[in-house]
Amino acid sequence: xxxxxxxxxxxxxxxxxxxxxxxxxxxxxxxxxxxxxxxxxxxxxxxxxxxxxxxxxxxxxxxxxxxxxxxxxxxxxxxxxxxxxxxxxxxxxxxxxxxxxxxxxxxxxxxxxxxxxxxxxxxxxxxxxxxxxxxxxxxxxxxxxxxxxxxxxxxxxxxxxxxxxxxxxxxxxxxx
Numbered sequence: 009x010x011x012x013x014x015x016x017x018x019x020x021x022x023x024x025x026x027x028x029x030x031x032x033x034x035x036x037x038x039x040x041x042x043x044x045x046x047x048x049x050x051x052x053x054x055x056x057x058x059x060x061x062x063x064x065x066x067x068x069x070x071x072x073x074x075x076x077x078x079x080x081x082x083x084x085x086x087x088x089x090x091x092x093x094x095x096x097x098x099x100x101x102x103x104x105x106x107x108x109x110x111x112x113x114x115x116x117x118x119x120x121x122x123x124x125x126x127x128x129x130x131x132x133x134x135x136x137x138x139x140x141x142x143x144x145x146x147x148x149x150x151x152x153x154x155x156x157x158x159x160x161x162x163x164x165x166x167x168x169x170x171x172x173x174x175x176x177x178x179x180x181x182x183x184x
Contacts (some may be wrong), residue, residue: 054150081148107167109147116161123153
């Protein structure tokens with residue numbers, strides 16, 4: 009019994025040392041710009057930008073292979089922050105309405121669950137043949153729930169302001 013414990017401990021120690029040496033030898037330092045961009049992006053990994061996730065999109069922007077205006081869940085504010093990090097001029101977005109969320113017209117919803125299956129972040133709740141609704145805090149505005157709806161009862165609306173995300177507007181004009 010003791011021999012088995014000692015041999016397994018020895019194997020675990022040898023594997024740990026081997027993994028530590030391999031981690032030092034094959035370490036690849038990530039670009040600090042990519043890390044900054046990942047911090048600015050919303051991290052929803054929805055794929056609306058055309059990349060498999062926010063990390064890949066950040067890498068593509070750092071390499072100059074992607075525009076700064078492709079993140080629809082982040083909206084205009086995220087695009088402006090990304091442009092500031094990269095030191096480039098912000099570009100126009102398709103929709104400058106700001107952050108949006110999906111809205112289900114519950115009176116028209118037939119409860120088919122197509123939107124629930126399409127939502128990558130499980131922001132839509134409801135049951136079969138029951139009305140569905142969107143949890144605003146979880147919705148990433150990826151718009152993947154809009155197309156599968158057979159009765160077109162899902163629309164994108166401006167994200168409602170709450171006490172947790174409300175900010176003072178920047179002052180305009182001279183301050184006295």
